[in-house]
Amino acid sequence: MSDRREHMLEARGIAKSFGALKVANNVTLELDAGERRAIIGPNGAGKTTLFNLLTGEIAPDAGTVLLDQKDITRLTPDARARRGLGRSFQKNNLFRGLTVRESLTLSAMIALGKARQFWRDPGSDVEIAERIDQTALWVNLAGELDLPTDALSYGARRQLEVGLALAARPKVLLLDEPTSGMSPEDTGIMLELLNSLPSDLAMLIIEHDMDLVYGAAQRVTVLNYGEIVFEGTPEEARASDEVKRIYLGDWGDHHA
């Protein structure tokens, strides 16, 4: 067994049912500092629900979540975020009517418990301003900082969503289908962006796009009916008969 002290995020025996539907069935997984792991699985497998259980949007029926070796199972989503658990959502989730810079600043200030200062004087904090410039570089939006978020292309909006999570400077980032609905070009940009992030940032990425899985993740976890049915490298996942069966042959033909 690997050394527990290294784990940035750990789920132990997480279980959750919605009525008769078991959406998380004894889910145990570990994410080390700097590790990038993809979570794949069919629609309805329970991937987003697992993120909601990790972030505290939903309470588990059983099991424990640890962040940086501390039990966070009973903390609110805000408290988990302040301890370094960041997430971006599967569906577009931007502040309306703000510019890119304002959105990133607000996200950083919320994370620092300074949201009220934002509404008084958003540009007042030099440290945050520097953080926002760095974040904008990471997510390829340095040239768009003063545009309203409504003016961004779809791909740029999704980049901003990753930026909003990064503005809080998480230790662990959970990304729910960061390339869903994107063109192949924008998917390529997202892949480069994710690979340019600081190497100590741990990431769990729910993803259907196999180019992104191959390009961004060292490990793959396959979820089916709320249960982990496979763990390994992307290459091992592709060679696995069980994984192939689950995907019924629609496993990235362009990689063949």
Ligand SMILES: Nc1ncnc2c1ncn2[C@@H]1O[C@H](COP(=O)(O)OP(=O)(O)OP(=O)(O)O)[C@@H](O)[C@H]1O
């Ligand atoms: N709050 C809820 N109450 C009842 N059922 C729910 C709730 N949230 C999700 N479900 C159900 O749990 C199952 C898992 O949903 P979830 O959104 O986690 O799947 P997913 O793997 O993220 O799928 P997708 O790839 O389509 O995003 C689905 O059958 C869904 O309908």
Ligand SMILES: [Mg+2]
């Ligand atoms: Mg989902």
